[in-house]
Amino acid sequence: MHALQLVRPGRLAWQSASVPVQAPGEVLVRVRYAGVCGTDLHAFAGRQPFLSYPRRLGHELSVQTVDLVPDNACAVNPYLHCSRCQPCRAGSTNCCEGLEVLGVHRDGGWAPLLSVPRTHLYPSKTLPAKVLALVEPLVVSYHAVRRARIQAGEPVVVVGMGPIGLGVALFARLMGADLHVCEARLDRRQASRAILDRDEVLSPGPTLERALRRVCGGDLPQVVFDATGSKAAMHVSFSLAAHGGRCVFVGHYPGEYSFYEPDFHRRELTLLASRNGQHQDFLSVITALEDGTVDVSGLVTHQYKPDQMPAVLPDLADTPGLIKALIAFS
Ligand SMILES: [Zn+2]
Ligand SMILES: [Zn+2]
Incomplete structure (x- = not known):
């Protein structure tokens, strides 16, 4: 062969x-x-x-x-x-x-x-x-969503609309999140509008925090997923989680990453890494696909x-x- x-x-x-x-x-x-x-x-x-x-x-x-x-x-x-x-x-x-x-x-x-x-x-x-x-990339997304223990109605933002971020968005919405998404690339912004069937895709930049507060009723999101793998983007994601919130790094950055500790402590932030997935994630993803509760056709x-x-x-x-x-x- x-x-x-x-x-x-x-x-x-x-x-x-x-x-x-x-x-x-x-x-x-x-x-x-x-x-x-x-x-x-x-x-x-x-x-x-x-x-x-x-x-x-x-x-x-x-x-x-x-x-x-x-x-x-x-x-x-x-x-x-x-x-x-x-x-x-x-x-x-x-x-x-x-x-x-x-x-x-x-x-x-x-x-x-x-x-x-x-x-x-x-x-x-x-x-x-x-x-x-x-199934495998969706398992990576699903595992990250499970790590975050999303409560119904919780404001959530997913940063980075590649395949993993899109999967995170689909499953976070399935868990009842008040979902918001952010993407820099124009083509991916268009694709994510279609795949997620939503109008608003936020852009990174100096106005992102204000835009998030607008869509989250004046607050910052309780859960921030970063699916970019970009150090600069991860710094922004880290800064966007509400006091008492969770920040989940799904994308990984192959190098040193540091933050100003008082920003972490003052907000009593929970920082989570998410890697790969487990047996139960495979079963859950296949069930969701077979039931049609997530649409991955795009x-x-x-x-x-x-x-x-x-x-x-x-x-x-x-x-x-x-x-x-x-x-x-x-
Ligand atoms: Zn992969
Ligand atoms: Zn082992």
């Missing part, structure tokens, strides 16, 4: 590869669609600290079992946890001390075939194959064939209107 291989930073190749060998407990799956994510772009640019080269990327996967139950369509949980460390024993498998993520720490699914632990497959009888490729904006990717990937982030790109393997 052929597979996409990230040979070294800046060089992706569609090249011949051996058919994966199944380890105990694993099953062979045929990849239908694989998402392209910010993590993959960081890996391509050589900015992903946990990744060694060569590496096969791909952690947002829609697959079909080959020999288990034929044609069983599944999403894949790419977070391989150890089950033994303290966080695993406490159920926080998403931040396992020895976590290995498919497509980051070990080879992932940018290939027609993949071997995955049977326990990490999440079947759905009804969801289309393209939607199953969105998230997939671009689709490519695998052999197009070496030419497409270098400039993908600058593609106008891009929310989520999928690679169609079969």
Whole structure:
């Protein structure tokens, strides 16, 4: 078979590869669609600290079992946890001390075939194959919303309307939040109006705090989600949470981040990181998609064939209107 291989930073190749060998407990799956994510772009640019080269990327996967139950369509949980460390024993498998993520720490699914632990497959009888490729990024969003413990009617702002921020907005609204969103890029502002079916998308800048107070009845939001991964934006997000509020960093910034402690203490702020997701997040996301309580039909904006990717990937982030790109393997 052929597979996409990230040979070294800046060089992706569609090249011949051996058919994966199944380890105990694993099953062979045929990849239908694989998402392209910010993590993959960081890996391509050589900015992903946990990744060694060569590496096969791909952690947002829609697959079909080959020999288990034929044609069983599944999403894949790419977070391989150890089950033994303290966080695993406490159920926080998403931040396992020895976590290995498919497509980051070990080879992932940018290939027609993949071997995955049977326990990490999440079947759905009804969801289309393209939607199953969105389950993993939506799990990241859902987990962040669950971390925030949103109360019905609480004013919430989500900063950054990429795929993760859009997912956070969809699930926060589902939890009953009084939702507001903020995005800098014009194309993403337009896309988020359509996907979230709302008129108002706030802009970052000197008037943001005033605009937030206007839409939150004079107050600041109780919960601020930052899904930008930008240090400057995270500083602004940190400053926008109300006294007694929560600030959730969903996007991560690969470097030092500091804040003026009295701003944190005076407001008795709760600062939360959110990383990956857990078993129950996968189940909840699939249920929400199957029930139709969230509509993700606008998230997939671009689709490519695998052999197009070496030419497409270098400039993908600058593609106008891009929310989520999928690679169609079969
Ligand atoms: Zn991803
Ligand atoms: Zn563990």
